[in-house]
Amino acid sequence: MAPSTQSGAAAFTTTHWSVVLAAQGPSPAAEEALEKLCRTYWRPIYGFVRRQGVQTEEAKDLTQGFFALLLERRDLETVRKEKGRLRSYLLTSLKHFLTNEHNRAMTIKRGEGQRLIPLEDLRDRERVGFEPAESLPADQIYERRWALSVVDQVLARLGEEYRAAGNIKLFDRLQKSLTDEPDRATPADTAHEFGMTESAVRQASYRLRQRYRQVLREEIAHTVMAAGDIDDELRHLVAVLRA
Known part of the structure; x- marks a missing residue:
């Protein structure tokens, strides 16, 4: 699997969040980008709402409605105050809506029957500890769910790359080494399973x-407006996951 040849600068100019914020008015590209971001990062929003003592069904409606409203109205002044970072913008916006009873009621109404966010698998996730502690x-x-959502996106992309190359089984085995999971296979075990040398397994793990x-x-x-903010957000994500 060859690594991407796209430079960091080139990749940044087409990020989802920058497309959303650069749009001066409604545009298909901005709407598509924002909808993708909403579908990707709804979990931290739902987790925050549930922690307020909101019951499951109401929390679903609030989560759906919050993003539905976000798609209709983008408060760019709020974005600027949060330095163009999606993580901060979403949390600030959510707190505002949850403390405003009128907006809260309207948000619930907007959320009824919405299918913007994939909440249909929520019940299964709740059974395996998705509900916030x-x-x-x-x-x-919110911060932890945010970080885990980013990591999930990364693993999903990598999985698709390996699947396209016909190496999805190898990826499933090697990805455990990324997070140092205790049940990860040793290089010797992986080498035996896939008919590789241990050296080849270590090289494959390094490339991954x-x-x-x-x-x-x-x-x-994809979640910041300025390229200079990427390193700060990376450090923040690592700190959240290690906490």
């Missing part, structure tokens, strides 16, 4: 880590 403050739940870092940087770039 009661011991964590809402802001921490390199590509992981590259794609992670690209995904972070």
